Amino acid sequence: MLEQMTEESISNGFVQNPIAGSNPPLAKKKRNLPGTPGKYIYTFYSSKLYSLKAYRFPISFSERFIMIIRWVYSKLFRFITKLPCVFHMTIWVLSDPEAEVIALSPKTLMATNRFLCEICGKGFQRDQNLQLHRRGHNLPWKLKQRTTKEARKRVYVCPEKSCVHHHPSRALGDLTGIKKHFCRKHGEKKWKCEKCSKRYAVQSDWKAHSKTCGTREYKCDCGTLFSRRDSFITHRAFCDALAEETARVNAASNMHSLATSNINYHLMGNPLGPGMAQHFSSIFKPISSNDETLDQTRRGLSLWMGQASQGHDAIGKSLQEIHQFGSVNSGSIYSDPLVSTSNAPASDYPLNWVFGNKVSSCNAEEITSTSLPLNNVKENGPQLVSVPSLFSTQHHSHQTPSANMSATALLQKAAQIGATSTDTSFLGSFATKCSSSQVQDGNKYSGLYGSNTPATTLGSDLENSANDISTLNQLQMYPAKRRHTQNEDSTGGQTRDFLGVGVQAICHPSSINGWI
């Protein structure tokens, strides 16, 4: 009876422990079939149980009890490994008393020939190599056998006391592994890569590295590929892609502190800083007097596209300057990104447009020379609501839009979105509203702009011819994609229609074409 109960209890306890070929009472209970993937316990213990089963039948109560205890401990061990290590030793010993914890001295670890042939005394790095060698000695069968001692599982600890792997619980199972670890962490780095002067303590690491050194390409967020790590790092530090993240974060913090120049600021978007103000002033002041301004505006806008924001006041001031200079400047800004091939990616289209839109609307406030009133933009408000929702998943740092700022917040979001993604539908929706008005503006701007181009104040041929070269270079260097879309006819799709109108209108003056 007792046995029956015990068996039942054991079988219940072992219901997850697959035991094959057990005695009939156990076989009635549910259990995993042999051969099915069992748990850790299975592989660990079943061999013992199998062996027990093979030799003794049935298993006595005491043995089963021990098995239960072991099993329970093994379960607990996994749980308890998270506890402080003072328990580890005990638990581990209990869980696997068979395993041998070996702490080799540093000298032994570093030694290359740990395995010695007892016959000829030759040393080998690996046990398998030694066995192969021993076969060559034509030993009688008995001596060929390995001692049972070898069958035990060995784990190794690092002899270095300060190391994590010094504790038996963090021992490594492989001798080669512990040797490499010791060399890497605590050894002298004797191997050195020639190309990049990186140092290694383990020869295999060094070999592996020299295979890939120089072949690895680093890719920046902006898309440029580098083969050299140092030039990649330097580029990354100054890349615009880096600045855009800052821009978004800063915009979030700056949103609430803006006053009247909100719209201007927001529409010009995040990537403006005090440095920009200077650039703007430098761009706009000489615009009526210098061919070089084309370069500057180009540069200024590409700067403006991708830079972090600070000091919106400066932006407001620069916009005042814009107003003073009149529509000429906005025309130049307008034409500049579209005519030239600035290195801003195509994703800047919406930003350009938005900026141009807003600048002209600013002008409308002061100069009333454009036909693009602010309310036009405000009408787009509801449309903008939908757009940010489309992209809301893309942006993590969203400012909390206050009620006052809803339109401006949305416009700013639109600018952000525009800066990071190209969505022609977004553009198109604006295009339908504004294209007609833009045509007029474009024409007017082009006329004004065209009249200003030939003037130069700098008498030196040097500068002018340099400009030619620089425009030439920029045209050569910059992706053709942008030019392609710029040069397309205005009868294209909505996006292109809008931009095409602007481009065509402004591109018509031969003076600009003559430049290019």
Next chain:
Amino acid sequence: MKLSSAKVPKESKGASPIDGHNYSLHSKRRSGRTTLPVQAAEQWSVAVDMHNTNSIQPQNSHTSTSRSSDSGEPCATGNKWASRLLRECARAISDKDSTKIHHLLWMLNELASPYGDCDQKLASYFLQALFCKATESGQRCYRTLTSVAEKSHSFDSARKLILKFQEVSPWTTFGHVAANGAILEALDGEAKLHIIDISNTLCTQWPTLLEALATRNDETPHLKLTVVVTANIVRSVMKEIRQRMEKFARLMGVPFEFNVISGPNHLGELTKEALGVLEDEAVAVNCIGALRRVAVEERGAVIQMFQSLGPKVVTVVEEEADFSSTRYDFVTCFEECLRFYTLYFEMLEESFAPTSNEKLMLERECSRSIVRVLACDEGEDSTAGECERREKGSQWSDRLKEAFSPVGFSDDVVDDVKALLKRYRAGWALAQPHQDETGLYLTWKDEAVVWASAWKP
């Protein structure tokens, strides 16, 4: 300066008949790669020499030199005419021989072009300086050039320029790698670092240092970087640079603080308090291409100032040329200038693509330097930081030895530099100095061009 000249007979004085056509003397500047027949150039120099020796009347000398050839005959060995003519002109200027000055300048004007080959470019920029020297308008010319440069200068252009230059040539990166290595080694184990960067490198040296700090050490130290800007052009872009550097340091996970000092005109006036040096910080002074901008008389004071900051290491990187010991001797100074800038222009020519905008901008920067050194008198210093009189490594060493003792670069750093040089085109090498000298020299075709050194108190 166009001299009028009558149509001339075929025979020039004392020279064999030149196969010349009568060309208009008002030829416009040529762009492109027209080269001159060597013979024609040589005839001129021969004619000029004849003129010198025979002291012929001006009329004749005019005739002999009016054979400007506009033909675009390609010539394989059409080089070195520029240096000859320029030297002649310099000599003439120092001799104050106005007629000779006139026609040499005129000749150079005909032949020179900032868009031609190396010789033509050299001729063009040195011509500008010589002209200013001859007409005593150096200061004005320099100011015009700098204001033009400042107007067309922006963060984007500066960044593109310097990054491209660093990509094609180790001229600047050599100094950066050596200095970073020395700084990292000297400040190893310190928890708070303060680097005082007196340079105009737009902080392109520091990303790699930040990366090394982040990855090399187990505990990343706190880094404070104080940049002292000496060139006006750089000041306007420092705000941008501040943002980028701070962001990058955040990315790297290095606690970082960034300050820019652009106030003081004279470096010698800086103090510990002005720079914000705290007691518990380990200070390193990094001086790249900035000591040469200090007026020659003040350089000792500046070095004393460095010493007063109590740094653990001072790294000095300068270009290897001597314009300061010869500053009272125009011709020798000119020769040295010519030698150095010939090297530089050739280096640019070989490193960049032929139609590179960046190369042009760098050459223009050189032209400003050349004008400054050759045509501006010492006493007219209005703003400090414009001196541009370089000194050789040995000269700087002599100055620095008064306050510091030299530190050799460790083998690791030397290996790093060698690995760096391997990544560039052939022609660059590392030279370690002779017995008494310290530092490392970067050599271009076996000519030392940049000198890097490290000093400790």
